[in-house]
Amino acid sequence: MSFFKRLKEAISTKAEAVTNKFKEGLAKTRDVFVERVEDLFSRRKKIDEDFYEELEEILIGADVGVNTVLKLIEDLRAEVRKRKIENPSELQPILSEMLIALLKGQEQTGLRMAESGLTVILFVGVNGVGKTTTIGKMAHMLKSQGKKVLLAAGDTFRAGAIEQLEEWGRRVGVDVIKQQAGSDPAAVMYDALHAAKSRGVDVLLCDTAGRLQNKVNLMEELNKIYRVIRREVPEAPHEVLLVLDATTGQNALQQAKLFDEKSGLSGLVLTKLDGTAKGGIVVAIRQELELPVKFVGLGEKMDDLQAFDSDQFVHALFSKWIAESEKEEEKTGQ
Numbered sequence: 456m457s458f459f460k461r462l463k464e465a466i467s468t469k470a471e472a473v474t475n476k477f478k479e480g481l482a483k484t485r486d487v488f489v490e491r492v493e494d495l496f497s498r499r500k501k502i503d504e505d506f507y508e509e510l511e512e513i514l515i516g517a518d519v520g521v522n523t524v525l526k527l528i529e530d531l532r533a534e535v536r537k538r539k540i541e542n543p544s545e546l547q548p549i550l551s552e553m554l555i556a557l558l559k560g561q562e563q564t565g566l567r568m569a570e571s572g573l574t575v576i577l578f579v580g581v582n583g584v585g586k587t588t589t590i591g592k593m594a595h596m597l598k599s600q601g602k603k604v605l606l607a608a609g610d611t612f613r614a615g616a617i618e619q620l621e622e623w624g625r626r627v628g629v630d631v632i633k634q635q636a637g638s639d640p641a642a643v644m645y646d647a648l649h650a651a652k653s654r655g656v657d658v659l660l661c662d663t664a665g666r667l668q669n670k671v672n673l674m675e676e677l678n679k680i681y682r683v684i685r686r687e688v689p690e691a692p693h694e695v696l697l698v699l700d701a702t703t704g705q706n707a708l709q710q711a712k713l714f715d716e717k718s719g720l721s722g723l724v725l726t727k728l729d730g731t732a733k734g735g736i737v738v739a740i741r742q743e744l745e746l747p748v749k750f751v752g753l754g755e756k757m758d759d760l761q762a763f764d765s766d767q768f769v770h771a772l773f774s775k776w777i778a779e780s781e782k783e784e785e786k787t788g789q
């Protein structure tokens with residue numbers, strides 16, 4: 456079975472609403488990146504050095520990351536030689552399959568939940584990346600799965616952060632545990648953990664301040680928060696998710712690298728994928744960091760946070776190629 460047929464079958468088993476979300480959320484990347492690739496494939500009649508050079512430039516322009524692009528082009532060259540491919544359009548399924556291969560392995564990870572009792576999830580990331588919005592969306596997601604959710608307003612540093620979280624709490628219908636602005640985030644966590652236990656909460660989602668510019672302070676603050684959490688729930692936090700803004704491209708990668716293993720990150724959330732034409736950043740992150748992208752933000756609405764799925768991602772980008780190849784197969788009776 457051809458790669459596109461397999462991908463289409465895999466997608467047909469998934470919720471249509473999710474497939475549509477990925478398609479809508481990746482419209483910008485599709486319009487710029489995929490159209491440029493299409494233009495290249497139809498304009499160039501043969502696969503020569505100029506062709507590879509232009510493809511390399513397009514991939515780098517989509518933030519796929521230089522090292523990954525070089526490797527991808529090398530693999531593509533080998534495939535072209537092996538299969539004796541002459542026509543660029545024959546590369547459509549090959550390139551799509553290579554991109555999926557680069558992304559695979561990170562989507563089955565889901566959220567790590569406590570086997571019983573309270574699950575604690577911590578969100579870290581610099582100001583403005585979409586942390587509060589992500590917490591609100593995740594609260595909505597978990598609530599709609601029947602979970603009892605509580606939020607902890609641990610960003611006591613940024614003006615307005617507590618109010619913003621409260622606004623999301625109201626919107627989603629979930630309580631927020633807070634203290635005054637400027638108070639000790641570890642004290643907020645302590646209150647929140649006690650409230651969560653006494654109210655029989657399933658998942659506690661904790662906001663933190665995004666003072667990445669001062670790494671030492673940030674680590675001290677995080678370690679203090681971890682100590683408080685572990686005293687109350689020994690196996691917690693179950694997840695420490697770093698929130699990154701996809702529109703900042705390679706900067707997002709740099710931010711992630713500032714957190715070393717000691718910060719205990721368990722996964723990434725990549726927000727605002729809908730706001731960038733450079734969705735290739737997902738590939739770069741997957742290749743350059745050890746951490747899985749667990750969720751992606753595909754819009755500003757409550758249900759626009761989706762578990763990352765590499766099949767959905769590549770399908771959303773290349774659905775036109777899939778439809779074309781289907782027509783072609785019908786014509787040739789394959």
Ligand SMILES: Nc1nc2c(ncn2[C@@H]2O[C@H](COP(=O)(O)OP(=O)(O)OP(=O)(O)O)[C@@H](O)[C@H]2O)c(=O)[nH]1
Nearest residue numbers: 581582583584585586587588726727752753754755
């Ligand atoms: N288009 C789009 N916008 C998003 C997404 N996620 C967040 N935003 C927007 O990004 C902006 C910043 O989000 P916030 O949640 O305020 O950012 P934050 O990280 O909480 O900021 P701090 O509290 O300072 O750390 C808001 O206008 C959000 O609506 C997304 O997936 N897509």
